Amino acid sequence: xxxxxxxxxxxxxxxxxxxxxxxxxxxxxxxxxxxxxxxxxxxxxxxxxxxxxxxxxxxxxxxxxxxxxxxxxxxxxxxxxxxxxxxxxxxxxxxxxxxxxxxxxxxxxxxxxxxxxxxxxxxxxxxxxxxxxxxxxxxxxxxxxxxxxxxxxxxxxxxxxxxxxxxxxxxxxxxxxxxxxxxxxxxxxxxxxxxxxxxxxxxxxxxxxxxxxxxxxxxxxxxxxxxxxxxxxxxxxxxxxxxxxxxxxxxxxxxxxxxxxxxxxxxxxxxxxxxxxxxxxxxxxxxxxxxxxxxxxxxxxxxxxxxxxxxxxxxxxxxxxxxxxxxxxxxxxxxxxxxxxxxxxxxxxxxxxxxxxxxxxxxxxxxxxxxxxxxxxxxxxxxxxxxxxxxxxxxxxxxxxxxxxxxxxxxxxxxxxxxxxxxxxxxxxxxxxxxxxxxxxxxxxxxxxxxxxxxxxxxxxxxxxxxxxxxxxxxxxxxxxxxxxxxxxxxxxxxxxxxxxxxxxx
Numbered sequence: 001x002x003x004x005x006x007x008x009x010x011x012x013x014x015x016x017x018x019x020x021x022x023x024x025x026x027x028x029x030x031x032x033x034x035x036x037x038x039x040x041x042x043x044x045x046x047x048x049x050x051x052x053x054x055x056x057x058x059x060x061x062x063x064x065x066x067x068x069x070x071x072x073x074x075x076x077x078x079x080x081x082x083x084x085x086x087x088x089x090x091x092x093x094x095x096x097x098x099x100x101x102x103x104x105x106x107x108x109x110x111x112x113x114x115x116x117x118x119x120x121x122x123x124x125x126x127x128x129x130x131x132x133x134x135x136x137x138x139x140x141x142x143x144x145x146x147x148x149x150x151x152x153x154x155x156x157x158x159x160x161x162x163x164x165x166x167x168x169x170x171x172x173x174x175x176x177x178x179x180x181x182x183x184x185x186x187x188x189x190x191x192x193x194x195x196x197x198x199x200x201x202x203x204x205x206x207x208x209x210x211x212x213x214x215x216x217x218x219x220x221x222x223x224x225x226x227x228x229x230x231x232x233x234x235x236x237x238x239x240x241x242x243x244x245x246x247x248x249x250x251x252x253x254x255x256x257x258x259x260x261x262x263x264x265x266x267x268x269x270x271x272x273x274x275x276x277x278x279x280x281x282x283x284x285x286x287x288x289x290x291x292x293x294x295x296x297x298x299x300x301x302x303x304x305x306x307x308x309x310x311x312x313x314x315x316x317x318x319x320x321x322x323x324x325x326x327x328x329x330x331x332x333x334x335x336x337x338x339x340x341x342x343x344x345x346x347x348x349x350x351x352x353x354x355x356x357x358x359x360x361x362x363x364x365x366x367x368x369x370x371x372x373x374x375x376x377x378x379x380x381x382x383x384x385x386x387x388x389x390x391x392x393x394x395x396x397x398x399x400x401x402x403x404x405x406x407x408x409x410x411x412x413x414x415x416x417x418x419x420x421x422x423x424x425x426x427x428x429x430x431x432x433x434x435x436x437x438x439x440x441x442x443x444x445x446x447x448x449x450x451x452x453x454x455x456x457x458x459x460x461x462x463x464x465x466x467x468x469x470x471x472x473x474x475x476x477x478x479x480x481x482x483x484x485x486x487x488x489x490x491x492x493x494x495x496x497x498x499x500x501x502x503x504x505x506x
Contacts, residue, residue, distance in 0.1 A: 049155075052174045067392075071426035073348075074394040076220065076369050077417030078281050082340065083333070091323050099319055107315040109307045111137020111291070114322035119277065119291050121325065126252050128266040128275070130293045136303055139313045141250055141278030141290035145169050145213075147302045147309075148246050148274060148292075149176040152210040158202065161213040162190045164372070164401030164410070166220045166248065169213060173403075178210070180403050187363075189226030190214055192233045199241070211244040211274070216264060217252045218368025221401050221412035225366060228261055235264055238272040244298070248276045253334055255367035256342035270295060279321055281369070282334060287317040341369070341416050344423060348415040351424050355431025357438055369416040374398075374409055375434060378441050381411045384433060393429040 095103060110116075116132040123130050138144050145168075153159065155177035161169065163182030173180045183195050195212070202209065214234070216226035226234075238245050247264040265275040270293070278290035292302060306312075324330060348371060352362055362373040375381065381397040388394060395414075398407030415423060 049175065049177060052177050054171050054174050069392050070389075071393045071418060071422045071429070073413045073415070073418070073423070073426050073430075074396050075417060076281075076414055078285065078337075078369070079340065079416055080284055080286065082337065083284065087327075087329065091320060091327065095319055095323050103316045103319050105315055107312045107318065109312050110303055111135070111313065112315065112318050112322065114326075115289065115318045116291075118322055118325035119293075122253075122282070123263075123275075123277065123293070125331075126249075126260065126263060128263045130265070130270075130275075134270060134293050134296060134299060136292045136294070136299050136306065137313050137318065138290045138292060138306065139310055140280060140285070140288045141248070141276050142168060142172075143306070143309070144274075144276040144290055144292045145172045145246070145248070146175075147305050148211065149173065149178065150305045150309075151298065151301045152244070153178045158207055158209040159211060159213060160195070160198065160209050162215070162219065162222075164221050164398065164407055165213065166215060167396060167400040167412070169248075170400070170403060181209075182402060182404065185219070185222055185224060187224050189216060189219065189224055189230055190234070192230045192237070195234070196237065199237070209243060211246050212238075213246045213248065214264075215248045215250075217249055217261070218254065218365050218370070220248075220251070220368065221370050221396065221398075222372040223363040223365030223368055223370050225258075225261065231261065231264055231267060235267045235273070238268065243272065245273045246276060247273050250276075250278050250281045251368035253282055254338060254341060254369070256338055256345065258366040265293060274298060282337070283321065283324065283330070287314075287321055289313060289317055289321050344415040344418075344420060345371070347420045347423050348413060348427065351427035352413075355427050356434060360434075369414055371413045371415065372398075373411050373413055375411070376438060377409060379434065379437050380408045382408065384411075384430075384437060387433045387437075388430055391429045391433065393426045395430065 113132070115137050116135045119135050119137070120130055120132050136147075138147065149159075149172055153173075153176040157178055158181055159173055159178040160181050160183060161173075163184050165182060170180070181198060183190050183198060185191060199209070212234070214226065216231060218225055234245065237243065245264060245268070249263060252260075252263070263275065265273045267273075272295070274295075275293040276290070277293070279287055280290065292299065294302065345365065349362075349364060352360070352371070352373060356362075356373065357376055359376040360373060362371050365371060375384075381395070382399055385395065385397050396412040398410030398412070399405065401407050401410075401412065413427075418426070
């Protein structure tokens with residue numbers, strides 16, 4: 001049974017199916033009516049754009065994974081239970097005393113000054129200086145992607161993104177009828193040599209991309225980080241071609257090892273890079289406060305687009321964010337989150353090594369919330385998800401991160417949203433389903449499926465003649481396993497190209 005079949009069993013508003021009795025009550029209120037008939041009645045009223053609008057896989061999964069018996073490794077959920085309830089109560093009480101009327105009122109579209117000041121401090125913590133006047137407060141980071149598309153994209157315009165890319169961005173690109181071109185990645189992030197070849201091809205066709213979308217830090221879903229030489233070259237390309245880059249950076253402060261790298265925005269100087277930030281991962285997704293920092297002419301257009309969408313983001317939650325950052329607790333809280341998530345990442349890596357077949361591979365991120373796992377060739381994670389859901393465990397299938405059918409053997413796994421025991425049990429259940437499918441394919445084909453080939457991929461274990469030191473030297477710098485139990489982790493290759501990264505790979 002495919003994932004689409006599972007989703008077809010859900011109501012059109014994304015909720016799980018109602019019990020039979022409730023369904024009958026609804027049907028009895030409107031005799032002779034069906035969802036298909038209702039859709040047909042309104043079809044002629046829908047805009048052409050709706051034909052390209054598709055639901056996000058995460059949205060579809062949320063209703064299923066909300067059940068308490070499901071172990072969800074699907075959503076990019078931070079662990080909000082870590083935020084002390086007494087701190088929340090204290091902050092809200094203080095806010096109620098000093099700013100009730102203001103909290104319940106409309107605010108400026110661009111955001112209240114106190115939150116913009118907090119954003120300036122957060123970006124400074126990553127070594128990025130920004131003027132508060134160049135910041136637009138948004139209703140979560142997702143709204144930034146929407147506003148950038150609304151501001152820049154006409155139907156048929158080209159947008160460039162990584163392959164794979166953030167599954168939540170794909171429906172937005174579809175909604176604005178963009179043509180998405182995806183650039184392959186390796187352990188150093190987006191292949192800039194392939195990007196330049198693509199831009200040259202588009203030049204020959206007389207086409208100019210509206211922007212390049214990238215998640216340089218602990219990429220969602222792949223978990224890899226763009227190297228410094230590639231960051232430099234990408235910014236150079238933006239300047240040479242006067243091409244906008246949308247830098248999505250929700251996870252930059254969630255680094256567990258290795259040295260921080262400069263943001264594209266700081267390297268660019270605010271000319272061609274639009275920076276996307278959010279408090280969803282470092283404070284709470286429930287506050288729905290994100291931001292964009294951008295060149296002022298672009299920011300002004302985005303501000304107009306935001307006003308037409310929601311007038312302003314919630315004043316109440318903006319004041320809560322401002323109050324929280326004034327309290328001076330956020331850096332201690334970030335330290336606690338990093339310690340917690342680092343431990344969960346390591347547990348997930350250990351569980352993958354224990355329960356997935358030797359032919360499987362996965363990334364070992366230095367930060368963020370996700371691991372990208374690739375299963376033996378011949379398996380399809382879209383089909384696998386339906387079987388996994390029957391055992392009350394969920395993940396995001398790899399095809400959700402592509403528009404061209406790729407990613408069928410891969411899956412995105414989140415390690416921040418559930419505890420260590422649930423992580424172990426969830427991967428054990430996934431491993432059971434995977435091994436069953438491997439055995440089934442083996443019985444049908446007479447051979448065991450092999451790992452999907454990837455350019456430059458290292459073997460899961462060193463050759464018999466290799467020494468342990470040789471195997472360690474092969475691992476990417478900063479990604480070497482610190483525990484022998486992680487030795488079977490297969491890493492994406494590191495390419496030590498200098499700033500040009502112009503050589504084509506084998």
